[in-house]
Amino acid sequence: MGGSAPPAERPLVTVIRDGPRRIIAAVDRNARSVGLMPGLPLTQATARVPDLVVVPAEPLADLAGLSDLAAWCVRRYTPLAAADPPDGLWLDITGCAHLYGGEAKLLDDLAQRLAGAGMAARLAVADTPGAAHALARYSRQPVTVAPAGDTIAVLAPLPIAGLRLEAGILDGLRRLGFERIGALLETPRAPLLTRFGTMLGRRLDQATGRIAETIEPERPRSMIAARHVFAEPIATAEAIAATLSGLVAEICGDLESQGQGARRLDLVCVRVDNSHQAIRVGTSRPARDPAHLTRLVQEKIESIDPGFGIEVMTLAVPLAEPLAFQQKTGLGLEDNVSADLAPLIDVIGNRLGAGRVYRAGCAESDLPERMVTRVGPLSPPCRAGWPEGLLYPSRLLAPPEPVEVMALLPDHPPAQFIWRRDRHQVRRADGPQRIFGEWWRDDAETWAVRDYFQVEDESGRRFWLFRAGDAVDPATGNLRWYLHGLFG
Amino acid sequence: MALPQRAEILAELRARMQRLERGVGPRRAVLPFGAAALDRHLGGGLALGVLHEVAGEGADSIHGAAAALFIGGVLARLQGPVLWCLGSRDLFAPGLRGIGLDPDRVIYVEAGDAATMLQVMEEGLRHGGLAGVVGELSRLPMVATRRLQLAAEARGTTAFALCRWRAATQEEPSAAVSRWRVAALPSAALPVPGIGRARWRLELRRCRGAEAGHWIVEACDAQGRLALPADLADGSAAAADGWLRAAG
Numbered sequence: 001m002g003g004s005a006p007p008a009e010r011p012l013v014t015v016i017r018d019g020p021r022r023i024i025a026a027v028d029r030n031a032r033s034v035g036l037m038p039g040l041p042l043t044q045a046t047a048r049v050p051d052l053v054v055v056p057a058e059p060l061a062d063l064a065g066l067s068d069l070a071a072w073c074v075r076r077y078t079p080l081a082a083a084d085p086p087d088g089l090w091l092d093i094t095g096c097a098h099l100y101g102g103e104a105k106l107l108d109d110l111a112q113r114l115a116g117a118g119m120a121a122r123l124a125v126a127d128t129p130g131a132a133h134a135l136a137r138y139s140r141q142p143v144t145v146a147p148a149g150d151t152i153a154v155l156a157p158l159p160i161a162g163l164r165l166e167a168g169i170l171d172g173l174r175r176l177g178f179e180r181i182g183a184l185l186e187t188p189r190a191p192l193l194t195r196f197g198t199m200l201g202r203r204l205d206q207a208t209g210r211i212a213e214t215i216e217p218e219r220p221r222s223m224i225a226a227r228h229v230f231a232e233p234i235a236t237a238e239a240i241a242a243t244l245s246g247l248v249a250e251i252c253g254d255l256e257s258q259g260q261g262a263r264r265l266d267l268v269c270v271r272v273d274n275s276h277q278a279i280r281v282g283t284s285r286p287a288r289d290p291a292h293l294t295r296l297v298q299e300k301i302e303s304i305d306p307g308f309g310i311e312v313m314t315l316a317v318p319l320a321e322p323l324a325f326q327q328k329t330g331l332g333l334e335d336n337v338s339a340d341l342a343p344l345i346d347v348i349g350n351r352l353g354a355g356r357v358y359r360a361g362c363a364e365s366d367l368p369e370r371m372v373t374r375v376g377p378l379s380p381p382c383r384a385g386w387p388e389g390l391l392y393p394s395r396l397l398a399p400p401e402p403v404e405v406m407a408l409l410p411d412h413p414p415a416q417f418i419w420r421r422d423r424h425q426v427r428r429a430d431g432p433q434r435i436f437g438e439w440w441r442d443d444a445e446t447w448a449v450r451d452y453f454q455v456e457d458e459s460g461r462r463f464w465l466f467r468a469g470d471a472v473d474p475a476t477g478n479l480r481w482y483l484h485g486l487f488g
Numbered sequence: 489m490a491l492p493q494r495a496e497i498l499a500e501l502r503a504r505m506q507r508l509e510r511g512v513g514p515r516r517a518v519l520p521f522g523a524a525a526l527d528r529h530l531g532g533g534l535a536l537g538v539l540h541e542v543a544g545e546g547a548d549s550i551h552g553a554a555a556a557l558f559i560g561g562v563l564a565r566l567q568g569p570v571l572w573c574l575g576s577r578d579l580f581a582p583g584l585r586g587i588g589l590d591p592d593r594v595i596y597v598e599a600g601d602a603a604t605m606l607q608v609m610e611e612g613l614r615h616g617g618l619a620g621v622v623g624e625l626s627r628l629p630m631v632a633t634r635r636l637q638l639a640a641e642a643r644g645t646t647a648f649a650l651c652r653w654r655a656a657t658q659e660e661p662s663a664a665v666s667r668w669r670v671a672a673l674p675s676a677a678l679p680v681p682g683i684g685r686a687r688w689r690l691e692l693r694r695c696r697g698a699e700a701g702h703w704i705v706e707a708c709d710a711q712g713r714l715a716l717p718a719d720l721a722d723g724s725a726a727a728a729d730g731w732l733r734a735a736g
Contacts, residue, residue, distance in 0.1 A: 396579075487553055
């Protein structure tokens with residue numbers, strides 16, 4: 001709204017016309033906190049909250065916005081994302097979460113990006129769309145990951161409003177004393193259905209996963225995609241693989257003519273029963289080598305359950321990046337080792353999750369536990385920045401383990417220490433090497449000091465010990481000793 | 489008429505024996521350790537393009553801190569990127585940098601379970617563009633060693649199995665070309681207070697094409713080279729033909 005935007009602290013509602021009345025369509029957080037709810041007549045609301053900001057609702061624009069958001073989710077998270085009007089989004093993240101390091105991490109990423117775009121969102125992951133729908137709206141936490149396998153236990157404590165039923169049915173159920181979904185699940189089904197209709201049974205079964213529910217995925221415009229419709233449904237891995245290589249070849253042609261390389265590939269198979277099975281693979285750098293891309297998707301084909309057969313296969317590139325034509329110079333003697341590594345890293349990354357393949361980068365910190373960050377396996381080298389001139393252990397204990405020591409003088413290395421119940425006599429030692437806390441990170445670190453010693457015990461094993469504090473000023477540390485690393 | 493046939497049979501038999509004896513013989517590339525007696529014993533140095541097992545000794549066999557440095561020292565002197573499959577997250581990159589293994593060269597993989605790690609290692613070995621592949625394994629069945637050995641030979645990439653388990657009394661059979669044990673030894677005293685270069689007892693427990701043996705060496709320097717201790721190598725009669733041969 002630019003300059004005309006109302007102040008953020010004033011409650012805001014959107015209104016729609018309902019016959020002669022104007023009623024509230026949606027409320028923001030401030031309006032909800034003063035007790036306004038969707039469905040309330042506007043006259044009552046303004047009487048209750050005089051400084052209310054009222055904006056006419058635009059349902060069609062909302063719908064378009066929601067579908068844009070779904071398209072963004074298709075590009076970013078999963079091939080199977082769809083709008084769930086009026087205010088929801090479906091994401092089928094089966095087989096996609098690994099690219100983000102797990103379901104919880106995917107949700108974190110999504111929540112952060114939505115928050116960054118100024119959207120308040122509640123997110124939930126569950127085994128069935130119905131359960132996720134109910135959790136997202138009625139769970140106590142804004143972000144919920146339900147444990148897999150026990151959908152009924154997840155659903156039981158939620159209110160019946162989470163079941164996507166008409167208001168009339170909900171009212172009727174409440175009048176009979178049903179508050180929680182758990183109570184409905186325990187009640188014999190037949191009398192309920194004769195009273196309230198089959199929709200109730202259907203919603204219950206969808207929520208518990210007894211009947212399947214399909215999500216019709218959003219297809220972003222201008223996405224490179226290839227599609228193959230089978231005359232006869234196919235079900236064998238060989239047939240899928242054969243079709244796949246044709247689709248990949250088609251896509252690579254499109255990518256080449258646009259000067260692009262794929263960063264993500266989606267294979268969506270539509271089965272005879274109209275359910276969608278999807279695979280998503282990622283690449284560490286733009287790629288359009290058909291052999292490489294085929295192999296990446298092929299590794300995941302076994303996770304597709306063809307059921308009674310697959311009718312349509314679609315291969316799409318939700319994320320592409322410019323990839324210039326590459327000229328191999330002469331004999332290929334130049335140092336392009338990292339370029340050759342991309343296929344290997346893609347294969348491992350898609351198998352394990354991209355976050356589990358990485359390189360150590362320097363974080364320009366003196367504290368050992370902060371010295372190393374993870375960088376992408378193919379990111380540019382960080383030659384400078386590593387601390388020079390010191391010997392570091394090959395194994396770092398995280399967190400440092402407290403040890404009992406006997407030190408003769410405060411500034412000297414210990415004479416002996418006990419670690420994990422083993423006593424080590426110190427024969428040789430080097431130190432101290434003083435490392436200061438990083439005051440810009442944490443107040444507690446302002447004065448913190450660690451004195452590191454490298455010591456060798458009677459058998460020749462070498463350890464990296466430190467003492468918290470400089471032994472003069474108590475603010476610098478409590479003089480406890482810790483073992484932080486092993487040299488061997 | 490009989491002669492050419494016999495020559496043919498002989499040639500065929502020789503070829504078959506060569507296939508059986510892959511990994512042995514002087515034609516394979518080696519990397520010298522920089523310690524003369526050790527290199528002479530191994531026929532020039534550590535064989536490349538094969539599988540080696542390295543373990544720590546005693547309490548260090550779980551952490552494998554010295555074993556990691558031993559492997560890092562070898563990889564530091566090879567060209568190209570390294571794939572390092574982590575057993576737990578305790579490997580400290582600046583420590584490997586101290587023996588010459590540039591962190592920019594090392595790609596870490598958190599493979600989770602042993603079966604996945606072996607798959608990833610094999611994948612890395614068959615890629616062909618890596619200097620070496622390291623796996624920090626908590627167990628290593630015979631079949632796995634054979635697979636790794638074949639994958640290492642296929643593209644000539646050196647593989648290291650860093651054995652992180654409690655030292656067993658009985659050793660498992662293995663298809664690895666060599667099996668090493670790295671144990672810390674008290675280092676030489678310096679004339680001033682301080683700590684000098686670390687010292688290892690390097691034990692070659694078994695090796696295809698060479699006898700077992702053990703050596704006392706100075707641990708990896710900043711370039712990853714080993715050395716024979718000056719106070720032992722000089723003037724010691726035993727140093728002339730390999731310091732301390734195995735008793736048998």
